[in-house]
Amino acid sequence: MKLTSSQEEYLKTIYLLEKNKQKVRVTDIAQKMNITKPSVNKALRILKDLKLINYEVYGNIELTKEGRQNAKEIIKKQDTLEIFLIGILEIEKKQAEEEAKAIKHAMSKESIEKLDNYITKILDLGDLKCGYDKNNEKCRSCIKITARERLKKAKDSEIKI
Amino acid sequence: MKLTSSQEEYLKTIYLLEKNKQKVRVTDIAQKMNITKPSVNKALRILKDLKLINYEVYGNIELTKEGRQNAKEIIKKQDTLEIFLIGILEIEKKQAEEEAKAIKHAMSKESIEKLDNYITKILDLGDLKCGYDKNNEKCRSCIKITARERLKKAKDSEIKI
DNA sequence: TGTTTTTGTTAGCCTTCGCTAACATTTTAA
DNA sequence: TTAAAATGTTAGCGAAGGCTAACAAAAACA
Secondary structure, three states: OOOOHHHHHHHHHHHHHHHHOOOEOHHHHHHHHOOOHHHHHHHHHHHHHOOOEEEOOOOOEEEOHHHHHHHHHHHHHHHHHHHHHHHHOOOOHHHHHHHHHHHHHHOOHHHHHHHHHHHHHHHHHHHHOOOOOOOOOOOHHHHHHHHHHHHHHHHHOOOOO | OOOOHHHHHHHHHHHHHHHHOOOEOHHHHHHHHOOOHHHHHHHHHHHHHOOOEEEOOOOOEEEOHHHHHHHHHHHHHHHHHHHHHHHHOOOOHHHHHHHHHHHHHHOOHHHHHHHHHHHHHHHHHHHHOOOOOOOOOOOHHHHHHHHHHHHHHHHHOOOOO
């Protein structure tokens, strides 16, 4: 069953909130996604119908097994894209996150898998010790090092929820 | 002025049709985009209001200077993404085209520029003659060669409009 | 425990962008 | 030159996914 881009965002948000809180609230979701509570309410009913969350009026909100499965996949997509955009393409963090968020819905699981493998390959190339100067921008070792540094830098500046 | 994903598709389609025909018709656009004529009609009115096309009832359809500018940028985005997906990630052509089409709206001009530069860099790495065997999948020369071959293959199988 | 604040819901509206049905215009060709 | 075919338009519907206004329920607290 194919979810909409919006539905994916809801699942992702609920998953991340579940990790940090006992109970996920409509208000939390609305705040995190920067939309109104009635919009969240409407979306939750649909996600419930799709059996992706458990939810009753004025009751608890929690992902079902299937919902969690979906959420994980969505988050993996976004993470992989962010790593590529920040670490390889050197796009500034905030911009990269925004773009990754918008792109992820358009990419299949298989394509993300390929991107993931590619990133690993590029990051590992340095291990081959090509012998070029570290300052040569085409040197694979240098590519590796700068990519890792960029990722570390981006990760360090993270603000916890 | 930020266009919607759908509007970008219309501009792209009109641009490509203009290159192959004297006159662009509602029917042509509908057929190419696989939607109905009334949908096209509605969209054309909006594009006209946005001054991206010249268009009168029962009259000719043509891109304005600004519309053409936009169309070119959109096509560049899609092309760059396709090259990356097909040539570097080795995603199958049809799938890659579909994904590139959906992704392009989410990426800024600047990010596409970076992706384009990255692709060029990767394709050029082979020129450094790293010395590894051609059959080593981590060899930069090999990466270059296989990527170029994949692109050529994908291009050759193109069906003209 | 009763009142205020916070949280959640309902109803109904708007925009985007598809669609069908019905009709108008233009083009083609007999 | 007029009838048929092709093309284009109008009107109005529907789904998705936002929104506000108004109200209901729950929680906090005095």
